[in-house]
Amino acid sequence: xxxxxxxxxxxxxxxxxxxxxxxxxxxxxxxxxxxxxxxxxxxxxxxxxxxxxxxxxxxxxxxxxxxxxxxxxxxxxxxxxxxxxxxxxxxxxxxxxxxxxxxxxxxxxxxxxxxxxxxxxxxxxxxxxxxxxxxxxxxxxxxxxxxxxxxxxxxxxxxxxxxxx
Amino acid sequence: xxxxxxxxxxxxxxxxxxxxxxxxxxxxxxxxxxxxxxxxxxxxxxxxxxxxxxxxxxxxxxxxxxxxxxxxxxxxxxxxxxxxxxxxxxxxxxxxxxxxxxxxxxxxxxxxxxxxxxxxxxxxxxxxxxxxxxxxxxxxxxxxxxxxxxxxxxxxxxxxxxxxxxxxxxxxxxxxxxxxxxxxx
Numbered sequence: 001x002x003x004x005x006x007x008x009x010x011x012x013x014x015x016x017x018x019x020x021x022x023x024x025x026x027x028x029x030x031x032x033x034x035x036x037x038x039x040x041x042x043x044x045x046x047x048x049x050x051x052x053x054x055x056x057x058x059x060x061x062x063x064x065x066x067x068x069x070x071x072x073x074x075x076x077x078x079x080x081x082x083x084x085x086x087x088x089x090x091x092x093x094x095x096x097x098x099x100x101x102x103x104x105x106x107x108x109x110x111x112x113x114x115x116x117x118x119x120x121x122x123x124x125x126x127x128x129x130x131x132x133x134x135x136x137x138x139x140x141x142x143x144x145x146x147x148x149x150x151x152x153x154x155x156x157x158x159x160x161x162x163x164x165x
Numbered sequence: 166x167x168x169x170x171x172x173x174x175x176x177x178x179x180x181x182x183x184x185x186x187x188x189x190x191x192x193x194x195x196x197x198x199x200x201x202x203x204x205x206x207x208x209x210x211x212x213x214x215x216x217x218x219x220x221x222x223x224x225x226x227x228x229x230x231x232x233x234x235x236x237x238x239x240x241x242x243x244x245x246x247x248x249x250x251x252x253x254x255x256x257x258x259x260x261x262x263x264x265x266x267x268x269x270x271x272x273x274x275x276x277x278x279x280x281x282x283x284x285x286x287x288x289x290x291x292x293x294x295x296x297x298x299x300x301x302x303x304x305x306x307x308x309x310x311x312x313x314x315x316x317x318x319x320x321x322x323x324x325x326x327x328x329x330x331x332x333x334x335x336x337x338x339x340x341x342x343x344x345x346x347x348x349x350x
Contacts, residue, residue, distance in 0.1 A: 135291060136256045143290045151288045 007032050010052060010086065018044055031087055038073075038090040042100045045075065045088065049105055054079045054086060060102065060112040062120030066146045069094040071120055075102070092122065101127040119144040177203050194332050201245070201271075202328040203233035205320070208244035210264060212251030215278035215310040219250050222313040232320055241267040246323060247300075250310075252280040253293045265300045266349060270335045273326065275319050276302045279309040301347060 011025060014034065021044065023035040036044060048054040054077040063072040068091070075088045092099060101124040102109035113124045114133040121142035124130060132139065141148050180199055182191030207229075211219055222229050229235060238244035241264045253261055265274070276296055279285035282305045284294035296302060303326055306319035334340055344350070 134256075141290075148290070150290065152284065152290055152292065152294050155284070155288065155294045 007084070010048075010084075013052065014044070017047065031085065033087040033089060035089045035091070038092055038099055041073075041075075041088065041090050042102060042105065045077065045102060046105050048077060048086070052079065053081045056080050057102070057106040057108055057112075058085065060109055060116065062097075062116045062122050062144070064094075064120060064145050065091075066094075071097045071122060071145075073097075073099060073116065073122060097122040098125060099123075100125050103127060118142070121145065197332060198328040198330065202324045204236075205232075205234045205245050205273075205323070205327065206236050206238040206243060207234055207246040207248050207275075207320075208238050208241055208264070208268070210247060210249045210251075210261065212253060212257065213280065215250035215281070215308075218310045218313055218316060219248065219277070222316045227313040227317060229317065229320065232317070232324065234320060241265070242269060244268055245272060245327075246320075247272065247274045248277060249274065249281040249296050250277040252285065252287055253296055254291055255293050256291075258293050258299050261296060262299045262349075271327075271330065273303045273323050274300060275304050275306065275323055277306045277308075277316055277319065278311055279307065282307065285309060299347065300349075301343060 007027075010032070011034075014022060018036075018040065021037045021040050023037060026033045026035075045054075056078040058076040058078050060073070060075050063074060065072065070091045071094055072089050072091050076085060077088070078085050090099065097120070099122065101113060103113065103124075104126065110128065111133060113122075113127055114130060116122050117124065117127075117130050118132045118135055119142055131137075135143065143150075177199060179189070180191045180195035182189055182195070184190075209216065209219055211217075221227060223235075223237070234246075241247070245268075247265055247268060249261065265272070274296075276282045280287060280292070281296050282302075284292050286309070288294070293299070304319050304322045306315050308315050311319075
């Protein structure tokens, strides 16, 4: 009898419990990626933590998609018992990206969410201290959003003629 | 084997003056300039790879001690020369400025390397595009990173400034206006 792979198993379990929440399931570069609706993301991660032993948060970050006018929040979880990884993605509207904090499940999400707020402006409801973590406190922009240029705009010695600005 | 004799030790040349039997007269400015020039206490503000070149500059091979600057001061209050070596992030800016403000007059600033002088390759929102945006700089050393010879050349240029600077320059209106431009009182 063919053994059921962990990937197939986790997809089945998620479909049984959260069928309405799943938007799409892909496997780019053999990395199981599940796009979900944003509302129940925390309870799904909690479920994966409690029931499926995905108890290690590898990373959490934002991605800006200006064409879709959305900001994705991407979570990577690791099952250290089976050595299996999973990526969960939610898409939030660009003008008001708000979601719940993951610090209730993983305390380590604290700084990751602060970083995501710092660079993408995603608000994590219930976060204990949602302030900028890496950039200067008085910064008014979210620098990794695509509408903000990477270069420092205050430099006078680099003009269009010489540097293609 | 060559023997090292005291005759190889070069003593700083005396400034111009009037010499006679049992006396030597020169201006106070020149005597003070000579003394200051040969006893600079640098404060190394090393944040990245230029700081590594500075370590080589202080080591036995290049040996900045030959120019009277072997005593590093890690307190800005006792330092004469602020050596900024490395990338200064915008978040670091206020700290650098505070260090400069804590230094007593007379004080000089040496900006070592492309990053400290202009932001270098880090043309980005988080990096200060040259420390001269927040503090006045006396000598710039180009390079990415500059070799120890270049850093020594920068120090020698600082020495020229130190030696020839009028004792009253720091009280002048121009100097105060220059500091005011940077928002330093």
